[in-house]
Amino acid sequence: MQFADAKERVLSLHQQLQEHNTRYYVLDDPIISDAEYDRLMQELIQLETSFPELQTADSPTQRVGAEPLPFFEKVEHTSRMLSLSNAFNREDLMEFDQRIKKATGLDQITYVCELKIDGLAVSIRYQDGIYSLGATRGDGQIGENITQNVKTIRSLPLKLATPINLEVRGEAYLPKKEFERINKQRADNGEPLFANPRNAAAGSLRQLDPKLAAQRALDLFIYGMDGSSEVYTTHQETFRAIKKLGLKVNPEWKVATSIDEVWEYIEHWQLERSKLGYEIDGIVIKVDDYALRTKLGFTAKSPRWAIAYKFPAEEAISILEDIELRVGRTGVITPTAILKPVVLAGTTVKRASLHNEDIIREKGLLLGDHVVVKKAGDIIPEVVSVITKERTGEEVAFHMPTHCPECNSELVRLEGEVALRCINPACAAQIREGIIHFVSRGAMNIERLGEKVVILLYEHKLVSSVADLYYLQKEDLLALPRMGEKSVDNILSSIEKSKGNSLERLLFGLGIRFVGSKGAKMIAEHFGTMDAIVHASEEDLLAVEEVGPKMATSIVTYFKKPEVKELLSRLQGANVNMTYKGPKIVHANDSDHRFAGKVFVITGTLESMSRQEAAEKLEQLGAKVSNSVSKKTDFLLAGEKAGSKLKKAQELGVTILDETAFLAEIER
CATH class of the missing domain: 3.40.50.10190 (BRCT domain)
Incomplete structure (x- = not known):
């Protein structure tokens, strides 16, 4: 084939393949088979191989093939990608509508409602109609350059219908079927599963190797055009213009002439969203008229003319099979609901928080009840309510114990507190939990001593206080089940290393009530030594930033106890550091x-x-x-x-x- 004929055929193939991409990925209306599409693509690849000078950046063959990147470069957005303020109920929307009407002096406002796609916000640029850049939102002003990864999204045209310079904003997402396929593949390979499609989409687009991103069939909806208010008068016009250029717009948008119509749209999609092929987590509502948007302006963080309605946290129904009680290191008795396993927000839930006895009583929980369980993001699931109409009469009332489930001491409810508490200082659970806290990463960070090892040591009577850790002998540890010499050496090495920690870690590790890691650091830096803290008065402590009256009283009370003085003496005898070794804190x-x-x-x-x-x-x-x-x-x-x-x-x-x-x- 001569060069001129090849050039003509390449241009024809570009046009055909782009049209078929649009029909398949954007319009969902393919007119050729996959085999025919592949034949056209192979013909183009062969022509570009024979005539390399005919290969252009907008060629359909160039979606995948770039080399892995060492890192993502930064890119500044043409204009800031702002976040939206949130609405959580109808009242919030009514207030938003009233603010708009008051600011504009109008009695009726036209809104555009859009599905809030649960994906990753991206900014996309075209130069002379050719795709040139893709970027993450980042901090709104500066994002990461993910051009090659965005290029792998088949619904994104590499060449627009018109040769213009343009920046558009959109949401990249992973369809539900693709999410299920990827997780099945990862499960088969023994890899950890993605928690939800949004995380999978974000992880795919932030792969340094575009070939990995291409293996996941990401999709994209465009929802805005930078600078469109300078060209068009309404958001509706912008949507139509975006679609005309060949970009994919979510088809479910709707014009509403009142906030009541907005609410109808929200209610509809709250019921119907499970039928969509992608996840949504709410509805975006925008003033349609650009002149009104200009008049309304922006706050420091978000436009005044738009709001995002967030759907309520996902809920599911399960059965309350039991209530388990745990004694914490401060003696608080915490009930936990044991549920019949149920899938919620992409994960299997078997336990849910009940917080305290009052929650059980207020909700009227009975063992065997059908209950509504809620989970938002990665927050611990909680029992929301009871479905009383499902009761059969076989449900059983649950009563909080009067005595500690661990040491059988009488439980008390301290004045001003809602929780039941075991106040026996010799309670096995409190001692055990206290040691687990002491060795944790935020405290003494004794790496080889996890919760299971601590429990093993406690059950075999090798430790009954944190000081005992520093007097453990190798032969004692070797006598424990499943303890090899290497494991024992690692444990002892970690314990020895922790002796050199700065004072704030030890102070936090002691588990003094109200003293968190930050407060411990401020106190340690201020006083310098454990001895100075032990002898500090409440007035001395209140002079430290972060220390309030409750914390000051708790610290003074703690160090007055004879058993604490003995504990510090043993720690000092084991050469555990008692001075602040960290940098000077800059206030x-x-x-x-x-x-x-x-x-x-x-x-x-x-x-x-x-x-x-x-x-x-x-x-x-x-x-x-x-x-x-x-x-x-x-x-x-x-x-x-x-x-x-x-x-x-x-x-x-x-x-x-x-x-x-x-x-x-x-x-x-």
Whole structure:
């Protein structure tokens, strides 16, 4: 074939294959068989092999084939990708509608309602109509360049119907069938399963190797066009223009001329969403008129003209088979519901939290009841309510014990507390749980001493206090079941290593009531030695940041106990460090760094340091590190495999930093 003929045929094949891609992946209306499509693709591959100069970036053959990347580059969005404020009930929507009407002076507002796809937000650019870039949302201003991975999404056209420069926003997602296929494959290979389609989609698009992303049949819906308000007058017009360009728009959007019509749309999809081929977690409501959007403007984190209605947390029905009681290290008796296994939010649930006796009584729970169980994200499941109409008369009442299920001491309810508590200091459960806490990662971090090993040591009477750990002998450990010499050496080595820990770890590990890891660090840094803390008055302690009256009283009371003095003496005799060895803590008022006084949450896996090390670096700059995301959170440091905390941070409009951006900031 001559070059001119080959060029003409290549252009024809481009057009045909793109049309068939659109019909199959966008319109769901294929007109040729898979075999015929493959024949056309093979013909194009052969022509490009024979005439390499005819291979272009928008060729259908170029969706997959790029080499794995060493890392993701950063890319700045043309305009900020803002998060939306949330509505959780009809009242929230009514308030949103009233705010819009008051701000615009209008009695009627037209809204566009869209399904809120549970996937990963992406920004996509075209240069002269040719696909040129794909990026994650990131912190809204700067995302990660995932161009090659987005390119593997078959419903995304590599060439638009019109040769224009354009940036669009969309949601990449994993269809339910593909999610099931991938998890079945991972189960067959003995690999951990994805928790839900959203996590799988995010993990696929953040693969450094595009070939791995291509193995998962991701899909994409486009929901907006950057700068479209400068070209069109309404959101409806933008949707039609996006579709005309060959981009995929979710077909279920609807125009509503009142908030009542919006609510009807929400109620419809709450009932029908299980019939969709993809997951949705709510509805997005936007003012249709762009002139009104301009008038309404933005808050610091979200547009005033849009809101996301979040569906209630997923619920399921199970049977309450039993209630199990656990004695915690502070003596609190915590009931846990034992359920007939039920699938909820993609996982099998067998246990659910009941919190305390009052919850059991308020809900009127009986053993054998049909109960509604709720789980939101990775939060511990909880029993929401009882389905009384399902009762047969064979259900049995549950009564909280009057005595500790572990040591048989009488339980008490302290003034101002709702929980029942065992106050016997010699209670086996409290001692056992206290030792488990002492060796945990956040406390003394004795790596080889997990919960099972601690229980084994306690049951064989080798430890009855945390000090006993430092007096264990090799021959005693070797006598235990399933304990080989190598395991014993590792345990003893870990125990020995923990002796050198800085004071704050020991202070937290002692399990003093109200003293968390952060408070322990502040106290240790302030006083410097254990002896100084032991002799500190409540007034002395209240001078420390993070210490309140309850904590101060608890600390003074704890160190007055004779058994605590004996414990410290034994620890000191074993050469356990009693001084603060960490860096000087920089308080917010002492630092001019941009992180000073800011609240951080760290999630996911970091490559260059542990999360604990990252927290220490932040505290050195005067920042505060929290365990949970809330409206008070200023920054989220997100490593690999960031989960529900990342999603919540995105919902709240929290600034999100990846590890590269974080390192650049702390090194300033």
